[in-house]
Amino acid sequence: MSKVNVLVVDDASFIRDLVKKGLRDHLPGIQIEEAINGRKAQQFLARATVDLILCDWEMPELSGLELLSWCREQDALKTTPFIMVTSRGDKENVIQAIQAGVTDYIGKPFSNDQLVTKVKKALARTGKLERLAAAAAPRLPNAGGFANDSLAALTGGKAEVIKPAVNPAAPVARPMAPTPxxxxxxxxxxxxxxxxxxxxxxxxxxxxxxxxxxxxxxxxxxxxxxxxxxxxxxxxxxxxxxxxxxxxxxxxxxxxxxxxxxxxxxxxxxxxxxxxxxxxxxxxxxxxxxxxxxxxxxxxx
Structure with missing residues (x-):
């Protein structure tokens, strides 16, 4: 299977649209599914497989943290990259997500660059970034150049440096200082x-x-x-x-x-x-x- 599938979970359609547009613009060939809350995502994941989950924290019916905990209890989802996308930037909340098995964290509001960088890092860890490059190559007008260095085309010509998992004891996600x-x-x-x-x-x-x-x-x-x-x-x-x-x-x-x-x-x-x-x-x-x-x-x- 050459496709790379991503599940976007958020109760706000505007946020889902932002994420989908950002990914499609910067990662050609990516396949995107969506769910309006954690419960709907749980139902979808029970019958389908994905390569990455991008999920909001605060949602009705089933929160992002509850969905994450459920995923880590399923054999098929234990190692699936799970990125929490949320406005909860407090250190305590970040540590709680890390302890539950989150892969990475994106704070709202986010830019396209921040979103794409996190997604690339998560896909690179599992070898799916190369698969995405291979799937996208035939769709580009000049496929020859892409085939010579497909990974570089998706990563901006720079090799991805994968950092070790975050230490829960270390300072993380400090709030941005207010401007004057x-x-x-x-x-x-x-x-x-x-x-x-x-x-x-x-x-x-x-x-x-x-x-x-x-x-x-x-x-x-x-x-x-x-x-x-x-x-x-x-x-x-x-x-x-x-x-x-x-x-x-x-x-x-x-x-x-x-x-x-x-x-x-x-x-x-x-x-x-x-x-x-x-x-x-x-x-x-x-x-x-x-x-x-x-x-x-x-x-x-």
């Missing part, structure tokens, strides 16, 4: 609360002007890190004395100047949610019902 604009955003006039917006290129402090179950209206200070329409992101919210934190996945639906002039110092963003996790929706409902100002997010809290 995080402090500046806190000084913007008005607003009903503050939060942290994580983009693939960095972190922005932001003010929440309005919040609904569908989206959030955010205000950020204009800086070198300019948000892009349709860019995936994660909105971190903290509320209440208990320090509850919600990490909401989504994308930037709109970006506009807050002030009616070309040198506007502030930008207004429409951040549309893609999560369908009942716990996150319940959290959002409670935030909206309280109508109180959120505390400023403390990185690493």
């Amino acid at each position: 604009s995080a402090k500046a955003a806190a000084q913007a006039p008005g607003g009903r609360g503050q939060a942290q917006l994580r983009l693939p290129a960095g972190v922005l402090g932001c003010l929440i002007k309005a919040l609904s179950l569908k989206d959030a209206q955010l205000v950020v200070k204009r800086s070198e890190l300019l948000p892009q329409v349709l860019e995936s992101a994660v909105l971190d919210l903290e509320q209440g004395e208990g320090g509850e934190v919600a990490r909401l996945n989504g994308y930037l639906h709109a970006v506009a100047a807050l002030e009616p002039r070309p040198d506007s110092e502030w930008l207004q963003l429409t951040f549309r949610f893609v999560d369908r996790d009942p716990q996150k929706l319940d959290y959002l409902s409670r935030l909206i019902a309280r109508g109180t100002t959120q505390k400023h997010f403390v990185p690493g809290a």
Whole structure:
């Protein structure tokens, strides 16, 4: 069998589409299946085999961690590469996934380069990257050049360096430090609360002007890190004395100047949610019902 099959598991169709497009654009010939949650993935894996699983952590019915544990109990899936794709970047969560047998970890939001690099590394470990190169070769217009160095074509001309498995005791997945604009955003006039917006290129402090179950209206200070329409992101919210934190996945639906002039110092963003996790929706409902100002997010809290 020459095909390389990947299963993408996420309850948000937008995230699944991002992953599928990124893989198809950079890894020609790859075959992609998808599941809307861990339960559906479990049913699919019970009757089919795959070479790699890319899975979200927080999903209804069966979480990514529960799916991972189930996979490692199945003889046919004990060694199948399993990459967790999630906004949970805390060290404790990463270690929990490692102890359950995860192969690698991708934090949301992610860039195509980050995604493809992790997938290539996982496939190289099992020898499937060469198989993928061989399967893709006939589809390219100039197959001769690809055949001479098929692996180099998929790896950017560089040999893959496979690092040893991560030591659970070692520091891992440290949260990205906020940019200077995080402090500046806190000084913007008005607003009903503050939060942290994580983009693939960095972190922005932001003010929440309005919040609904569908989206959030955010205000950020204009800086070198300019948000892009349709860019995936994660909105971190903290509320209440208990320090509850919600990490909401989504994308930037709109970006506009807050002030009616070309040198506007502030930008207004429409951040549309893609999560369908009942716990996150319940959290959002409670935030909206309280109508109180959120505390400023403390990185690493």
